[in-house]
Amino acid sequence: MRQTVCLVGKPNVGKSTIFNRLIKENKSIVMDTPGVTRDRIYGDVQYKDKSFLLIDTGGIEDNKSNWNQDIIMQATLAIDEADVIIFVVDGKEDINASDLKVRDMLIKTNKKVIVAVNKIDNQKRKDDIYNFYELGFEIVLPISASHNLGFNELLEEITKDFDSKPLEEDNRLKFCFIGRPNVGKSSLINALLNEERVIVSDVAGTTRDATDTVFTYNKEEYIMIDTAGMRKKGRIYENIEKYSLLRSLKAIDKSDVCVLVLNAEEGIIEHDKHILSYAIESGKGIVIAVNKWDVIKNPNEEIKTWQKNLESHFMFASYAKFVFLSAKTKKRIHTLMPAIIESYENNQKEIKTSDLNNVIVEAVTMHQPPSYKGKRLKIYFVSQTDSKPPKFTFQVNNKNLIHFSYERYLENKIREAFDLAGTPIILKFKNKKED
Numbered sequence: 060m061r062q063t064v065c066l067v068g069k070p071n072v073g074k075s076t077i078f079n080r081l082i083k084e085n086k087s088i089v090m091d092t093p094g095v096t097r098d099r100i101y102g103d104v105q106y107k108d109k110s111f112l113l114i115d116t117g118g119i120e121d122n123k124s125n126w127n128q129d130i131i132m133q134a135t136l137a138i139d140e141a142d143v144i145i146f147v148v149d150g151k152e153d154i155n156a157s158d159l160k161v162r163d164m165l166i167k168t169n170k171k172v173i174v175a176v177n178k179i180d181n182q183k184r185k186d187d188i189y190n191f192y193e194l195g196f197e198i199v200l201p202i203s204a205s206h207n208l209g210f211n212e213l214l215e216e217i218t219k220d221f222d223s224k225p226l227e228e229d230n231r232l233k234f235c236f237i238g239r240p241n242v243g244k245s246s247l248i249n250a251l252l253n254e255e256r257v258i259v260s261d262v263a264g265t266t267r268d269a270t271d272t273v274f275t276y277n278k279e280e281y282i283m284i285d286t287a288g289m290r291k292k293g294r295i296y297e298n299i300e301k302y303s304l305l306r307s308l309k310a311i312d313k314s315d316v317c318v319l320v321l322n323a324e325e326g327i328i329e330h331d332k333h334i335l336s337y338a339i340e341s342g343k344g345i346v347i348a349v350n351k352w353d354v355i356k357n358p359n360e361e362i363k364t365w366q367k368n369l370e371s372h373f374m375f376a377s378y379a380k381f382v383f384l385s386a387k388t389k390k391r392i393h394t395l396m397p398a399i400i401e402s403y404e405n406n407q408k409e410i411k412t413s414d415l416n417n418v419i420v421e422a423v424t425m426h427q428p429p430s431y432k433g434k435r436l437k438i439y440f441v442s443q444t445d446s447k448p449p450k451f452t453f454q455v456n457n458k459n460l461i462h463f464s465y466e467r468y469l470e471n472k473i474r475e476a477f478d479l480a481g482t483p484i485i486l487k488f489k490n491k492k493e494d
Contacts, residue, residue, distance in 0.1 A: 061312055062111045062221050064104070065137040067165070068147035069157035070118025073177040076204035077147060078102065078115040081214075101308065101337075106214040109221045112308060114141065119164075121156035131164075138164065140309070143171045143217050148191055150176040150201065162194045173216055174199040180206045231273075232403045235284035235310035236348075237334055238320035243350040246386035247320060248272075248283060251395065271313075276396050284310045311337055315447070316344035316402050316481075318395070323351040323365075323383075327372045335376060342448040344402030344482050345379040348395060353385035378474065380481040402481025407446045410477055415441055415451065422472040428465050436460040439491055450485040458488040 066074045082102035102113045114137045117130035138144060146165055148158055165172050176188045179201035188201045198216060202209035236244040252274055272283045311317055317338035321331060338345060347369060355361045362383055369381055380398040384391040419441050428436035437456040444452040451473065455461070466486055473484065 061103075061309075062142040063114065063140055063309065064111050064143045064145060064217055065114040065116060065134075065141040066145045066147055067116050067134050067138065067161055068118065069120060069149075069155075069161060072118070072147045072149045073204040074115055074118070074147050077145070077175065077177065077202070078113060080204055080207060080210060081113055104214075106218055109218045111142075111218070111221065112312070119157060119161050121160045135164070138168060138170075141170065142221075143173065144168070145213075145217070146172050146174045146194070146196065148174060148176055148194075150179040150187060150191075154191065154193060158194065166195060171220070172196045172198070173213070175213060176201050177204055179203055180208060229282070231280050231282050232316065232400065233271075233282040233284055233314050234316040234318060234344075234399050234403075235307070235314040236318045236320050237307040237311065237338065239322075239328075239330060239334070242320045242322040242325075243386045244320050247348070247350060247384075247395075250386040250389050250392055251283070253389070281396075284313050307334060308337065311341050311343060314338075314343055315406065316346060316399050317341075318346045318348050318399065319379075321347065321349045323349050324354055327368060332372065332375075335373070339376060339483050342406075342483060342485075344399070344406040344448075345376055346395070346398045346402055346481060347373065347376075347379050347381050349381070349383045350386055352383045353388045353390055358383070376483070378480055378482065378484075398481065405479050406448050406482040408449055408477070408479065408482075409446055410443050410449070412442045414476075415443060415473070418472060418476040419453075419469065422469060426468060428460070429462060431460055431462075434460060436465070444487070445485075448483045448485060449479065450487060452487045452489060454491050455488050456491065458490055458493075461488050 066078055068074055081104045102115075104111050104113045116134040116137050119130055119134055144165055146161060148154070174191050174194055174196050176191050176199060179188060180203040188199055191199050200209060200213055200216060202213055236247055238244055252272065273280055274283065275281075317335075319331065319335045319338070321327060335345070335347075349365060349369075352358060365383065366381065369379075370377060373379060380402050382391070382394045382398050384395060386392070419438060423438060428438075434457065438453055439456070440454045441451055444450050453469075466488075470484060470486055473479070
């Protein structure tokens, strides 16, 4: 299980530049409507044999504006979930009230805090970092995000206590419930456990305040990963709809299958798609569960309407398994585990090379790739090169000739021929002589 690291500090100290340096890409800053702070940004960092999830947060100031309070809420969520906190300060400025505001938030955490003094780009100013020991933290490191200096030392310090040993492999199916607050995730967990009535044990999870529940279904053991791992006091964790993603990220990382829970009373909103996209990008099996089905007056008619809406809103995950149920009444709860199991089995499915090539040859015969500037894509061979999720590698004459519409056509043909419901698949194209 990867650890989590977050960047915090006042505005304009270089957090976003540090973030981009660490994840080794320029990830765009997502801006909300005017007057509302940006969302936290998430990225994966790999350093030597260790990896961690990195969270960027908005700049915290020493004022009581609504805008600043919203940023503090974001940062507090990130801090609570982090294993290591990077407190970024400006090496060209003296410590001010905003720095002290952040300091006061961090001292209460009793977590490892690294003070990264940014904008230190010469030896003379390295002497200035000693002023920042006044913040009260033991580890103070000079860096320059703009000149890419000090990052190896920073990464060494971040990962010093991280475990690089692989965890013992556990072949039991692991799944989690993800989704917005108040859609019924906890009720669904309880309903599922009550339905089976055989809880083997509760095993402490790696996330703080969370447990992974082991239970039996049809004489097989499964692990249900708790996503409600941040049950803290205070209203800060209530009614923060768009920030609920952080609660799900670690659970997604640990799971084989992710169940996105929707509320039948509320319908589908953009944030549901945002949450699901993380599970898809992680290559997990996907089930979409529409909860609170007991409130629907004409369920037989409504299920058709909902199917169309789901297919329309989740076109990017049209392969997902859909189930409609009620955690409250347990109606149709029996449909959930079969959908999870099927998604899991398809996510690790392996397809014979000969069968795969037969399908692609037939697909190309039926519909030739479009030509571009007198050149046409030729597919020589295809094989499955990975699973979880299934990955298919095509050897072609020129991978630059592949058009997204033809790639979609090939994916559809593969899905028509082989049952891959509930799992994303990856199509990779490489030139014939390419390694």
